[in-house]
Amino acid sequence: MNVLLTGGLGYIGSHTAAALVAAGHTPILLDNLANADLGVHDRLAVVGGVELPFVCADVRDTDTVARTLIEHRVEAVVHFAGLKAVAESVHMPLAYFDANVGGTLSLLRAMDSAGVRQLVFSSSAAVYGTPRYLPVDEAHPTEAITPYSRTKLHIEEILADLAAAGEWRMVVLRYFNPVGAHPSGLLGERPQGTPNNLMPFVAQVAAGEHPCVEIFGDDYDTPDGTGIRDYIHVMDLAEGHLAALQRLFAAAPALETFNLGTGRGYSVREMIAAFAAASGQDIPSRVAPRRGRDVASCYADPSRAAAVLGWRAKRGLAEMCESAWRFQTRKP
Ligand code: NAD
Numbered sequence: 183m184n185v186l187l188t189g190g191l192g193y194i195g196s197h198t199a200a201a202l203v204a205a206g207h208t209p210i211l212l213d214n215l216a217n218a219d220l221g222v223h224d225r226l227a228v229v230g231g232v233e234l235p236f237v238c239a240d241v242r243d244t245d246t247v248a249r250t251l252i253e254h255r256v257e258a259v260v261h262f263a264g265l266k267a268v269a270e271s272v273h274m275p276l277a278y279f280d281a282n283v284g285g286t287l288s289l290l291r292a293m294d295s296a297g298v299r300q301l302v303f304s305s306s307a308a309v310y311g312t313p314r315y316l317p318v319d320e321a322h323p324t325e326a327i328t329p330y331s332r333t334k335l336h337i338e339e340i341l342a343d344l345a346a347a348g349e350w351r352m353v354v355l356r357y358f359n360p361v362g363a364h365p366s367g368l369l370g371e372r373p374q375g376t377p378n379n380l381m382p383f384v385a386q387v388a389a390g391e392h393p394c395v396e397i398f399g400d401d402y403d404t405p406d407g408t409g410i411r412d413y414i415h416v417m418d419l420a421e422g423h424l425a426a427l428q429r430l431f432a433a434a435p436a437l438e439t440f441n442l443g444t445g446r447g448y449s450v451r452e453m454i455a456a457f458a459a460a461s462g463q464d465i466p467s468r469v470a471p472r473r474g475r476d477v478a479s480c481y482a483d484p485s486r487a488a489a490v491l492g493w494r495a496k497r498g499l500a501e502m503c504e505s506a507w508r509f510q511t512r513k514p
């Protein structure tokens with residue numbers, strides 16, 4: 183299958199590209215390098231043994247995207263491209279609506295004009311807002327707590343309207359907390375500046391780049407008082423996209439939504455302990471105030487993806503930490 187990956191040089195896009203190549207497909211990468219560098223393209227060639235087609239463009243450039251779809255005989259698109267820093271979205275809502283909602287509209291127009299109407303969309307567990315029950319299944323009510331999650335919800339609504347109009351086949355994937363790296367240590371998550379997310383920050387503390395991890399609140403209603411999340415290995419997530427792409431070509435409803443998570447939550451303290459064990463490093467931590475808009479616990483009910491897509495997360499917490507540490511120390 184020829185698959186266009188928008189945001190294909192990013193964290194999840196690059197791992198999905200590696201998984202697609204390993205399964206014999208041809209990913210075509212499109213990225214504006216807003217949060218990626220060209221070195222990822224070189225390293226993907228080492229990992230997969232083949233240089234992948236790459237188009238340096240913005241998804242809002244409708245004509246270039248349409249041309250790319252036709253030139254590369256694209257059969258389906260996975261849409262990763264967008265902005266994802268939740269706290270930043272509160273200060274820059276316009277940039278988020280423009281890149282995420284505007285970017286998706288542009289992509290959909292390009293796909294429509296090229297006659298490619300098969301799409302997998304990167305959504306987020308953030309659309310559930312504050313969980314009303316756990317584990318969170320796909321029927322859980324949605325709620326936009328931040329502009330970032332509102333962009334994801336708006337896009338999901340646009341896709342639902344498109345599905346009702348006919349011709350399109352779409353799968354929405356709501357990711358929980360992707361962490362870890364490719365087993366080669368050549369691909370991973372490299373945030374610009376100080377990481378906002380827990381795992382990349384913990385990795386940098388383990389490497390001595392920061393003195394300690396700040397635990398944002400230890401007075402939550404959880405067993406050890408720290409926040410609980412459903413961390414999922416990025417390679418498991420990547421393989422979930424393969425299953426979703428196959429689903430696009432099955433006799434299935436026009437639009438389906440799946441959680442991609444493990445179904446198991448870990449606390450901040452458990453994450454720090456697991457990373458210390460995997461890296462063999464001391465990871466100092468101290469308790470800091472809660473971070474605004476954080477929820478106490480959030481983890482998935484991933485049973486729909488298991489039943490319908492035949493996909494399950496296979497890799498455990500130790501493998502998530504070991505692979506992230508390999509990437510951190512290898513510093514490709
Ligand atoms: P990332 O920032 O590593 O990757 C996104 C890529 O898109 C980057 O390479 C960036 O350069 C590119 N990009 C951004 N705007 C673009 C534009 N207008 N045109 C073309 N390229 C553009 O992020 P990621 O972690 O790989 O996330 C991928 C998707 O998954 C995003 O849509 C994100 O919202 C979603 N998601 C991520 C997480 C997470 O924790 N990483 C969780 C849930 C959902």
Ligand code: UDP
Nearest residue numbers: 378379380383396397398409410411450476
């Ligand atoms: N967290 C923390 N210190 C950090 C970063 C995150 O204690 O430096 C906590 C955060 O409060 C949450 C968990 O770690 O309980 C996961 O945070 P992350 O930002 O990685 O994911 P999200 O909250 O967006 O699900």
